[in-house]
Amino acid sequence: MSALLEFSAVSHAYGARRVIDSMSFSLQDGEIGCLLGGSGCGKTTVLRCIAGFETLGEGEIRLSGRVLADAAMAVPAHQREIGMVFQDYALFPHLTVEDNIGFGLSALARSERKSRVAAMLALVGLVSYAKNYPHELSGGQQQRVALARALATRPRLLLLDEPFSNLDVDLRERLSREVRDILKHEGVSAILVTHDQHEAFAVADKVGVMQGGALLQWATPYQLYHEPVSRYVANFIGQGVLVPGKVSGPRCLTLEVGEFCGLLPLGFAGGDTVDVLLRPDDVVHDDASEQTAVVVDKVFRGADFHYTLALPSGQHVLAQVGSHHNHAIGESIGIRLELDHLIAFKRE
Numbered sequence: 612m613s614a615l616l617e618f619s620a621v622s623h624a625y626g627a628r629r630v631i632d633s634m635s636f637s638l639q640d641g642e643i644g645c646l647l648g649g650s651g652c653g654k655t656t657v658l659r660c661i662a663g664f665e666t667l668g669e670g671e672i673r674l675s676g677r678v679l680a681d682a683a684m685a686v687p688a689h690q691r692e693i694g695m696v697f698q699d700y701a702l703f704p705h706l707t708v709e710d711n712i713g714f715g716l717s718a719l720a721r722s723e724r725k726s727r728v729a730a731m732l733a734l735v736g737l738v739s740y741a742k743n744y745p746h747e748l749s750g751g752q753q754q755r756v757a758l759a760r761a762l763a764t765r766p767r768l769l770l771l772d773e774p775f776s777n778l779d780v781d782l783r784e785r786l787s788r789e790v791r792d793i794l795k796h797e798g799v800s801a802i803l804v805t806h807d808q809h810e811a812f813a814v815a816d817k818v819g820v821m822q823g824g825a826l827l828q829w830a831t832p833y834q835l836y837h838e839p840v841s842r843y844v845a846n847f848i849g850q851g852v853l854v855p856g857k858v859s860g861p862r863c864l865t866l867e868v869g870e871f872c873g874l875l876p877l878g879f880a881g882g883d884t885v886d887v888l889l890r891p892d893d894v895v896h897d898d899a900s901e902q903t904a905v906v907v908d909k910v911f912r913g914a915d916f917h918y919t920l921a922l923p924s925g926q927h928v929l930a931q932v933g934s935h936h937n938h939a940i941g942e943s944i945g946i947r948l949e950l951d952h953l954i955a956f957k958r959e
């Protein structure tokens with residue numbers, strides 16, 4: 612695989628206010644990337660820089676090796692072969708579904724345009740809605756039309772800015788998987804912007820966590836969850852608690868609940884005091900275990916319970932436990948830690 616998009620040391624400011632700070636990442640051909648972060652962290656600005664709606668203060672953006680923009684030049688947006696799908700779908704209300712999809716295809720011969728529109732309608736499952744107008748469609752259907760319109764022009768890269776945020780949770784999850792399947796089927800690379808972690812994990816091959824204009828980590832969802840590089844990413848991604856521990860050997864940590872050895876990030880010395888990340892799936896309920904904890908809170912989620920447990924010291928940990936293990940608040944239950952990766956951060 613070769614890099615399709617190279618976003619290298621890019622900075623951008625609105626007036627005197629720097630909102631993207633020397634940010635770098637690359638996207639391989641066929642990959643779906645996602646920028647994840649809280650409101651105002653600069654996600655949309657990154658997309659606007661790639662699309663050609665902003666000029667760069669510093670850095671360089673390349674697509675398939677060709678420079679799209681740097682501090683001195685910028686290829687105009689319409690010559691970048693990049694498609695965009697917005698949060699509000701931005702469909703033309705006075706055009707039918709098929710005319711919306713065919714809108715960017717005026718350079719094609721009539722018959723070619725017709726067959727491309729038909730192929731896109733089939734791809735997004737809206738063949739029977741070809742003659743309908745946008746207001747006659749549901750939100751999910753409108754978003755599918757927007758996707759079909761963007762894909763119709765065969766972009767080299769598709770940018771999706773919070774495309775599902777106007778939809779209810781169920782539809783959002785279903786459509787995000789559907790969009791992933793469609794993009795993979797068409798072999799189109801894409802970058803999605805969202806503040807919804809579930810959506811990012813469901814759609815993307817690589818996810819970038821942003822904070823205050825900086826990219827903190829660009830990695831697979833699995834790596835972000837299991838190998839976060841900073842406390843911020845550890846807290847931001849998934850659920851978990853940081854509990855105090857001590858480095859007791861080159862690969863070992865001692866916690867209140869025992870000693871754990873395994874892969875430990877480099878840079879620790881014996882005796883260092885650390886905070887260790889415990890995810891709910893690291894804490895296993897085990898009746899046979901001598902280590903116990905008291906249930907202080909519980910949330911029933913159908914397939915499982917999400918327990919908050921107090922260790923003897925009072926330290927809280929979270930545990931994900933199968934739904935048939937229904938324990939009362941105040942009850943003491945056996946637990947065991949199953950730590951695959953040791954994630955620790957030095958105490959400041």
Ligand SMILES: Nc1ncnc2c1ncn2[C@@H]1O[C@H](COP(=O)(O)OP(=O)(O)OP(=O)(O)O)[C@@H](O)[C@H]1O
Nearest residue numbers: 625626630648649650651652653654655656657806
């Ligand atoms: N045209 C503009 N002029 C001045 N400041 C802007 C402009 N557009 C965005 N900003 C500011 O730049 C920062 C980054 O905005 P951006 O829209 O990229 O964030 P975001 O992560 O996409 O946020 P959200 O999730 O809320 O859409 C914000 O503080 C915002 O107020």
